[in-house]
Amino acid sequence: MDANTDATRTDATRQRVADSALDLIFRDARTYYGWLPKPVGEADLRALYEIAKLPPTSSNICPQRIVFVVSPEAKEQLRPCLKPGNVDKTMAAPVTAVLGIDTAFYEHLETLAPHAVDRRETYIADPDLAWRAAFRNATLQGAYLLLAARALGLDCGPMSGFLHDAVDETFFPGGRVKSNFLVNIGYGDPASLRPRAARFDFDDVCRIL
Ligand SMILES: Cc1cc2nc3c(=O)[nH]c(=O)nc-3n(C[C@H](O)[C@H](O)[C@H](O)COP(=O)(O)O)c2cc1C
Numbered sequence: 001m002d003a004n005t006d007a008t009r010t011d012a013t014r015q016r017v018a019d020s021a022l023d024l025i026f027r028d029a030r031t032y033y034g035w036l037p038k039p040v041g042e043a044d045l046r047a048l049y050e051i052a053k054l055p056p057t058s059s060n061i062c063p064q065r066i067v068f069v070v071s072p073e074a075k076e077q078l079r080p081c082l083k084p085g086n087v088d089k090t091m092a093a094p095v096t097a098v099l100g101i102d103t104a105f106y107e108h109l110e111t112l113a114p115h116a117v118d119r120r121e122t123y124i125a126d127p128d129l130a131w132r133a134a135f136r137n138a139t140l141q142g143a144y145l146l147l148a149a150r151a152l153g154l155d156c157g158p159m160s161g162f163l164h165d166a167v168d169e170t171f172f173p174g175g176r177v178k179s180n181f182l183v184n185i186g187y188g189d190p191a192s193l194r195p196r197a198a199r200f201d202f203d204d205v206c207r208i209l
Contacts, residue, residue: 025150032155032184033089034192040070040094040154040185048185052148057137059116063105064141064180067098067171077170083161086182089192093157093184097145098167100177101138106130138180145183155188 045068057063069078075091078098082090090096102108106123109116123130146156159182167179 021151024153025147029150029155030188030193030196032157032186032188032192033194034189035089035092035094035184035186036189038094038187040187044152044154045095048145048149048152048154051151052141052145055140055144057140058133059109059113059119061105061109061133061137062112062141063102063134064138064145065100065102065172065177066145067100069096069098069171070094078167081163081166081170082159083163086159086161089157090159090182090184094186095184097183097185098171099138099142099145099180099183100168100172101134101180102177103131103134104176105134105137135180142181142183149183149185154185157184157188158182159184 049066053062069075075096078090078096079087106120109120113119123133142158146158149156162179162182164179167182168175168177172179
């Protein structure tokens with residue numbers, strides 16, 4: 001359960017990452033719809049989680065739960081849950097991460113957030129507040145997972161085109177964990193790329209006050 005370092009930043013360690021790292025994680029990274037026939041093993045998934053678990057969530061609530069769908073049998077369980085346009089790419093991906101949200105994340109406050117343990121009753125009394133905290137922070141953790149995968153040289157294809165009830169029933173039985181989105185993970189086939197769509201420029205969407 002321990003977070004793995006208590007490193008203190010110094011001017012020597014607080015350096016901008018190399019441009020090649022920014023290329024890998026942001027500039028050249030794309031959303032992939034097809035996959036090279038190169039496997040992603042359990043060690044890769046464990047290494048991915050070790051990185052992705054570290055960025056922040058509010059009060060460190062860590063509400064994300066993940067099922068890594070790898071085996072052909074598990075892939076077949078996922079197939080009927082997918083919107084038609086997402087079936088082929090998902091069946092071909094070495095791994096599909098089913099990202100879930102623990103709606104009762106507050107049951108772990110004693111371990112994860114001893115400083116905020118009294119928030120448990122607040123969350124129980126206000127399910128809407130609890131859901132918003134869970135959804136916000138689990139979604140952040142989904143983004144961290146995407147960027148961590150890219151940083152480790154993997155490619156991703158996130159998807160929201162699936163039947164939530166079916167995924168929940170199949171991969172998160174019991175009702176406590178709700179699906180958020182899916183992420184295909186592997187080594188992307190460049191032939192599957194679509195042209196990069198535009199992004200807003202700074203002045204279109206940002207203001208400095
Ligand atoms: C949360 C989320 C859900 C998405 N859902 C789907 C989907 O269901 N099917 C699909 O083909 N692409 C899906 N996408 C892919 C996006 O369209 C793609 O990431 C975006 O256009 C940026 O593409 P780029 O990374 O190649 O620039 C989704 C992306 C995200 C982040």
